Amino acid sequence: MKNRLVSRFIWSAAVALLMVASIGLSLKAGQTVTLKGSDTMLMLGQRWAEGFMADNPETIIQVTGGGSGVGFAALINGSTDVCEASRPIKPGEVDKLKQRFNTPGVEIPVARDGLAVYLHAENPVSELTIEQLKKIYLGTITNWKEVGGPDQRIIMYGRENSSGTYTYFKDEVLKGKDFAAQTQTLPGTAAVVNAVAKDKFGIGYGGAAYAKGVKFAKLKRNAESPAFEPSLETVRSGDYPLSRFLYWYLRNKPQGEIKKLVEFVLSDKGQEVVSKVGYFPVK
Numbered sequence: 001m002k003n004r005l006v007s008r009f010i011w012s013a014a015v016a017l018l019m020v021a022s023i024g025l026s027l028k029a030g031q032t033v034t035l036k037g038s039d040t041m042l043m044l045g046q047r048w049a050e051g052f053m054a055d056n057p058e059t060i061i062q063v064t065g066g067g068s069g070v071g072f073a074a075l076i077n078g079s080t081d082v083c084e085a086s087r088p089i090k091p092g093e094v095d096k097l098k099q100r101f102n103t104p105g106v107e108i109p110v111a112r113d114g115l116a117v118y119l120h121a122e123n124p125v126s127e128l129t130i131e132q133l134k135k136i137y138l139g140t141i142t143n144w145k146e147v148g149g150p151d152q153r154i155i156m157y158g159r160e161n162s163s164g165t166y167t168y169f170k171d172e173v174l175k176g177k178d179f180a181a182q183t184q185t186l187p188g189t190a191a192v193v194n195a196v197a198k199d200k201f202g203i204g205y206g207g208a209a210y211a212k213g214v215k216f217a218k219l220k221r222n223a224e225s226p227a228f229e230p231s232l233e234t235v236r237s238g239d240y241p242l243s244r245f246l247y248w249y250l251r252n253k254p255q256g257e258i259k260k261l262v263e264f265v266l267s268d269k270g271q272e273v274v275s276k277v278g279y280f281p282v283k
Contacts, residue, residue, distance in 0.1 A: 031257050032060040037071020037084035038164050039188045040207040041246055044111065044277045045084050051273055052264050059257050065188065068164030075249055076100060081258055083249040086113070086164035086207070097251065106250040110265050112280040114230025115168060115242040116208045117217040118196045125149040127218035127227035130241055134173050136203065139180030144201060156183040157195045157204035165189065168244055169205055209278025232280050246279065 035045045042065040049061035071083035076096045089105060097105045117133060119125060125148055128136075135141040136154055145151045158179055159166040170176065186192050189206035196202040197213035204214075208230040218227035221241050234240035254262045264270045271281035 031058065032062060033082065033257055033261055034080045035061065035063045035082045035084055035248075036066065036074045036080040037082075038068045038086040038246070039065040039159075039190075040086040040113065040163075040165055040210075041084040041111075042188075043209065044246070044274065044279060047273045047277055048261075048265055048270060051269065052261055055264075056257075056260065059261075061261070067160065067162035068167070069162035072249070075105070075251060078251075081250070082261075085247045085249055086244065087167045088245075088247065089249055101251050103251055106253055108248045108250070108262060108266075109245040109282050110248050111246040111271075111274045112235055112282055113244055113246055114208045114235045114240045114280070115165065115172075115205060115244060116211050116230050117219060117242075118193055118204045118206070118211055118214040119217050120196055120200045120202055121213070121215050122200055123149060123215070125217065126215075127220060129220045129223055130173060131222070133217075133219070134175070137169075137174060137179055137183060138177060139182060150201075152201045155199055155202045156180065157192045157199075157202055158183045158185055159189070159192065159206070160185050160187060165206055168242075172242060207279065211278075232275075235280050245282070 035049070042063065045063040049063050053059060053061055068083070068085040068087050071080065071085055072089060072093045074080035075083040076093065078100075089107065094104050097103055117128065123144070125144060128147060132141060132147050136147075137156055137158070141147060142154055143151060144154055158169070170179070184195070186195060189210045192204035192206050193210050193212060193214055196204040203217075216229045218229050219241050220227045228234040228240045230240050230243070235243040248262070248265070250258065266282070271283055274281045
């Protein structure tokens with residue numbers, strides 16, 4: 001009887017040790033890294049996550065959009081590890097990071113984009129100057145015939161003000177002025193592309209990777225300069241007038257799984273993902 005009790009105790013202890021070990025392994029195996037922010041980068045972040053988790057199944061990467069502004073807010077309140085952003089961080093956002101975490105944050109350019117202007121596939125207009133584009137979105141040019149198209153009203157589609165693409169377009173094209181009130185605001189670049197694809201007289205803007213079922217307007221710096229579509233060559237050379245970096249922002253220098261993820265994103269394999277999605281590598 002005594003021997004049976006001793007054996008049962010040893011077995012119970014062994015089971016308990018195994019349970020503790022299993023819990024330890026599951027905690028280690030359940031490491032999660034969160035990415036949040038730019039809708040322009042949502043598809044790219046998802047492809048990076050799939051590629052990284054294929055080689056590192058013990059790590060879970062969660063990717064959500066909402067806009068660059070939403071991503072910066074999440075970075076500041078501590079609810080995301082990585083902010084994906086299609087615009088640089090603003091001084092006010094840096095100040096908030098310093099106040100809460102005593103850090104200005106870490107900026108990592110991870111891809112390049114040519115901010116595209118979408119037209120309906122049947123629109124005979126093929127190119128615009130930056131000045132014409134500005135006047136269209138300020139509501140000064142309202143008819144396609146003013147830029148060489150049919151006698152039809154121009155329907156403008158754009159992004160909500162939490163979007164980094166909205167901010168970039170407002171800064172670089174409108175030079176800080178407000179969009180015309182008749183601009184229809186849509187939640188996400190895919191929605192803008194979908195609207196233009198269905199609207200023969202529509203125009204929209206967003207990341208080059210989303211241009212499915214629409215055509216690019218070639219852009220010119222001025223009336224005398226050549227017109228370019230966004231491509232690897234024109235973005236790298238600077239010929240395309242609306243090129244920009246896409247960023248990851250962290251609170252601190254990356255460590256552990258986040259460091260491994262950043263290294264993957266910047267590796268040849270990670271930058272191949274950038275090209276496959278439709279953006280342009282940083283190297």
